Amino acid sequence: MAQRPDIKIECRNISKMFLTEQYTINVLDDVSLQVQKNEFVVVLGPGQCGKTTLLNCMAGIIMPDEGKVLMDGREVTGPGPDRGVVFQQYALFPWKTVMDNVSFGLYIKGVDKPKRNETAQKYIDLVGLQGFEKSYPHQLSGGMKQRVGLARAWANGPDVLLMDEPFGALDAQTRYAMEKETLSIWEKDKRTVVFVTNNVEEAIYLGDRVVVMSCMPGHVKSQYPIDIPKPREYTDPRFLEMRRKISNDTELSL
């Protein structure tokens, strides 16, 4: 099967099971997903439906039992700097300042200090954290921490950004602000994004395409291209119509 040139990252028939002492849990069952270059795809599903597992497979943090993840047509065998991850729990390094957190990826790559600080500064400015370069994560609010998370992932220059419910721990107000911010960063510095959420509004607000997942075992239920121009209004009739359609199709309970 020839790889279409515009597909950036692809999951091909992925299955994953977790074994506990009593049960075998089928987390992902034959999930296939293609994401095009610079596309913003949102994976929407209820809690525990395997969307985080799917994302971790794409990141290479865990390996699928069956199927494979292809990045630019090559099979993913582990994590790599070509795929940046934004974690729900931020996963910032508490002993590093904002500047050192953001430049971490470049440090690992061996970029020298002036160069990596310059790049990091650009992204710190982009997420609106100028003035906090020397702060430690514990001195920041949740929203600010996740801005650091975004800047850290973006600054490393990955082709694909994988976001695992990045705003799930934030309050509603901050969440709206962060969604807006994410889009504006993405517009300025386009990357392929796979964004996982359990929030229908967030999915429609952000996504070029919404992939609805269903539970136990997790599989792709349906897909909705969202062709409302960005930035979108939550009260736009087309937005509401889309929201009704997708809501009817989703089991957002546990």
Added chain:
Amino acid sequence: MIASGFFKKGSKLFLPLLSVAVCLSIWEVLHLIIGGDFLPSPYQVFKEGLRMFSVKIGGNTVWVHIYYSLRRVVIAYLLGAVTGLPLGMYMGWNRTFDKVVKPVFEVLRPIPPIAWIPIAILWLGIGEGPKIFICYVGAFVIFVLNAYTGMRYTDPLLIAAARTYGASRRQQLFNVAIPASLPSVFAGVQNALSMSWMCVLAAELVGAREGVGYLIIQGMDMYKPPMIMVGMIIIGIIGASLAVTLRWFERLVCPWRRDLT
């Protein structure tokens, strides 16, 4: 209200002073009840302290005795850190190594450092060797345990995050696991010093010609309770000063920790 305001404002200095005053009073009362010989009064102890600092005991001033004890502790402590921290960290980092070393360590661990005194004397004679060895055993075990715990409880998410940036196993160790384990290591650093300090006195009680432990034994041999108590107070003050110094050092090395007072 006024009283509580005063209490709040003055409490920083007032409460500690009050606590000392109450302790001294209870001590004085007990002295009066029990009688002078067994339990000297605070004033007698204070006077004895002044005397001890102005004469030579066993050929050395009190300062030299303190120096001897501290030197033993510091040597043992540094040896313990240099050997214990890497061992504990590596046990926490490498599962295979852990499985090999852990059983041996688990058996050696519950043996109190003092139980090593006889064998230490047999092996190392009666000089500085056994005393340093005892302190070393005490510090070493605590260093290993805390480094190990710190390593094992490193948040796996942080390791995963480092991996997504392409960090090698070595980079994960030095850039994530070790800094993440530092708070736990520092808890150990303090405990190890206290332990070392306690061990040196135990070792000195058994046979030494110098050191704070020797002062106490001299007090006992000469039947001078005030002298014993001065020795004990010196131990307490030095132990507390060591802890304070280390806490200051921790704040210097781990500026990201917020729960430091």
